[in-house]
Amino acid sequence: MAEYSILQVPVRGIFRSLSMGVKLILICFLALFMTIPSFFVYGLVNERTNRAKEVANEIGSGVGGPQTFLGPTLAIPYSAPGSSPSAPLERGTYFVFPAEGNAAIKTATEERHRSLFRVPVFQADLVFDANFDLTGVPEALPKDATLNWDRAEVLVGVSDARGALADAVLTSDAGTVTLTPAKAVDSVVMGEQKQQKLSLIGAQVSEAKPGNKFHVKSVLKFSGANRIAVLAYGKTTRLTAQGDWRTPGFDGGIPPATRNLNEQGYTATWTVPFIARNVRSEGAGNILASLDTTNLGISFVEVADPYQSVERSLKYALLFLGMVFLSYFVFEATTRKSVHPAQYVLVGIAQLIFYLLLLSFAERIGFNYGFLIAGAATVGLLSINAAWIFESRMQGLRAFAIFSLLYTLIYLLLTLEDNALLVGSVTSFLVVAAAMYFTRTIDWSGSVSGASSSVPVNQEGTR
Numbered sequence: 001m002a003e004y005s006i007l008q009v010p011v012r013g014i015f016r017s018l019s020m021g022v023k024l025i026l027i028c029f030l031a032l033f034m035t036i037p038s039f040f041v042y043g044l045v046n047e048r049t050n051r052a053k054e055v056a057n058e059i060g061s062g063v064g065g066p067q068t069f070l071g072p073t074l075a076i077p078y079s080a081p082g083s084s085p086s087a088p089l090e091r092g093t094y095f096v097f098p099a100e101g102n103a104a105i106k107t108a109t110e111e112r113h114r115s116l117f118r119v120p121v122f123q124a125d126l127v128f129d130a131n132f133d134l135t136g137v138p139e140a141l142p143k144d145a146t147l148n149w150d151r152a153e154v155l156v157g158v159s160d161a162r163g164a165l166a167d168a169v170l171t172s173d174a175g176t177v178t179l180t181p182a183k184a185v186d187s188v189v190m191g192e193q194k195q196q197k198l199s200l201i202g203a204q205v206s207e208a209k210p211g212n213k214f215h216v217k218s219v220l221k222f223s224g225a226n227r228i229a230v231l232a233y234g235k236t237t238r239l240t241a242q243g244d245w246r247t248p249g250f251d252g253g254i255p256p257a258t259r260n261l262n263e264q265g266y267t268a269t270w271t272v273p274f275i276a277r278n279v280r281s282e283g284a285g286n287i288l289a290s291l292d293t294t295n296l297g298i299s300f301v302e303v304a305d306p307y308q309s310v311e312r313s314l315k316y317a318l319l320f321l322g323m324v325f326l327s328y329f330v331f332e333a334t335t336r337k338s339v340h341p342a343q344y345v346l347v348g349i350a351q352l353i354f355y356l357l358l359l360s361f362a363e364r365i366g367f368n369y370g371f372l373i374a375g376a377a378t379v380g381l382l383s384i385n386a387a388w389i390f391e392s393r394m395q396g397l398r399a400f401a402i403f404s405l406l407y408t409l410i411y412l413l414l415t416l417e418d419n420a421l422l423v424g425s426v427t428s429f430l431v432v433a434a435a436m437y438f439t440r441t442i443d444w445s446g447s448v449s450g451a452s453s454s455v456p457v458n459q460e461g462t463r
Contacts, residue, residue: 027329030341032323034348038317041355045314048359050306054118060225064163067224068190068295069156070198070288071101071233072130072170072216074153074208075184078284080145087198093184096137096282101234107243109300112225120245120300121225123165128156128218130234135211140283142399149209153202155182156218157231157288161199164219168374170203172214172403177203179218190292198288227251232272232294235281245300252297255413270296305369306362313414314355320410321348323431324382327402328389330438335390339416347382354378371414375407 065088074096079089105392109122138147156169156179168179182202188195207214229252250256254276256268272294274281279290325344332339354374362372383404387396411429413424 006080022261024329026341027325027344030324030344031318031325031348034345034352035318035323037352038314038350038355041352041359042311042314044356045307045311047360047452048363050312052117052307055114056119059112059114059119059121064160064222066159066227066229067124067163067222068159068196068229068231068232069126069128069220069222070158070200070291071098071103071128071156071237072218073097073155073157073233074132074152075182075200075202075289076154076208077148077184078141078145079148080142090142092142092145092284094138094141094145094282094284095287096132096134096144097279098234099133099281099336100131102239103127103230103233103237104241104258105228105230105241105243105298107241107245107298107301109243109245119225121223122243122245122300123221126218126220126222126230128220128233129148130154130216130218131213132208132216133213134209135213137210137282140280142284146209147388151184151204152208153182153184153201153204154208154216154218155184156220157188157198157200157311158220158222158442159196159198160224161201162179164221165223168201168218168220170205171217171219172205172207174206174359177205178330179203188286188288190289190461196292221338227297227299229295229297231291232270232277232279232296233291235274237270237272237277237294237296239272239296240267241269241298243298246431247301247302249299250297251299252295253293254296256296266298268298272296306359306367308441309367309414310355310359310362315356316357316410316413316424317352319428320406321351323406324348324351324403326431326435327399327406328386330435331386331390331395331399334438335392335395336392339389343385347385347441350378350381350385368416371411375411379403379407 043373057065076094076096077091078094079091082088082090089357104127106125107122108124109120111118112121113119115194141147154172156168156170158164169176179201180203182200183204185200187200190200203214207216221341232254242265246261246263246265248261248266248268250259250268253274254270257271259268260266277291277294279294280287324347328339328347343437354377357374357377358367361373364370365373383396383400386399387393390396409423409427416423
């Protein structure tokens with residue numbers, strides 16, 4: 001008889017004989033274990049993100065990509081004696097920035113599609129005004145160097161000249177000329193990391209003489225993708241930008257002084273005084289490269305990037321796995337009906353599939369609608385599953401209410417951004433407090449099913 005009753009333990013299931021306290025600990029470890037597959041989902045999100053960047057680069061390369069512009073700058077070739085009488089002359093270019101630069105940008109944007117990926121491209125009309133004051137020039141010329149004023153050029157720079165939609169022109173008192181590849185210096189590598197190269201185009205102007213003051217105006221029309229920026233090319237630089245993109249990001253070395261966003265688009269203005277620019281008014285060598293820190297940028301971004309939003313939601317995977325498992329455990333404890341760990345695993349898998357659904361729908365219809373569909377499907381499945389497990393329609397309705405609140409919380413955490421940590425931590429505290437309240441009468445050392453730890457009986461009713 002004793003042998004028969006020992007064999008009954010596997011039939012009833014070892015998990016039914018666990019105490020409530022031990023099973024809660026087991027469920028906590030199970031929640032930690034179920035976060036491992038979330039790393040594979042995270043890898044898939046990264047793969048799709050990288051693919052989106054590749055598509056953006058492919059489309060952007062055809063229209064000019066992210067564009068950076070340099071307004072009119074005077075370049076004067078110079079020569080200096082070599083280090084010894086027999087050494088050849090040292091040659092270089094001396095740059096003079098305008099005393100005042102005023103720029104205006106107007107952009108028209110559209111989204112280019114390839115498969116599921118979208119890339120914002122733009123057409124920009126740019127106007128650069130520059131007032132030069134050559135009184136006192138040169139101030140920082142190398143020792144014994146001589147400026148060749150006859151070859152002086154006014155230069156304009158652009159990061160990708162393939163985006164030109166029309167000839168760039170320069171207007172001065174002497175008339176209007178078309179800009180061509182610069183003779184003094186054809187390009188400059190920007191920044192310490194040397195990640196960007198500016199192509200320089202220019203034209204000679206008769207007003208570029210020692211001690212003169214003159215005004216020039218350059219008009220350009222270019223296309224590009226994702227971002228447009230202007231370097232603070234004047235000792236004092238003012239930039240006015242407007243466009244039809246409703247969710248721009250203002251980045252770069254100096255933020256705008258004013259900005260306005262509405263349904264029609266955006267407007268923004270920058271004012272960069274000489275002291276804020278922190279670059280000399282003239283000089284030789286790599287002084288143009290020093291302007292990299294002064295770029296005034298506008299990025300054409302989406303408010304809710306699907307890949308970034310899904311990636312952020314995955315960071316809360318452990319929190320919400322734990323909350324759902326804890327909810328099921330409270331149902332189990334209050335109904336005195338045992339739930340097998342395998343059923344917890346299925347619940348965890350359903351939550352992980354939620355992220356796959358969210359990613360696939362967000363790529364097609366946007367993050368908000370994607371979250372609505374994926375969340376509704378997952379909440380419905382978890383609620384029906386609760387009704388099946390606990391054999392109670394009321395438990396299914398209770399699960400529906402709780403999981404609806406839970407997934408609403410997930411959405412709020414992803415949209416609140418700055419307050420996400422506060423909301424998440426307060427909600428977690430309230431969930432744990434609720435679990436403590438509903439399980440306050442439980443005998444944690446008792447079995448999961450609520451039965452006493454009696455010896456199983458055989459078919460004859462003997463112990």
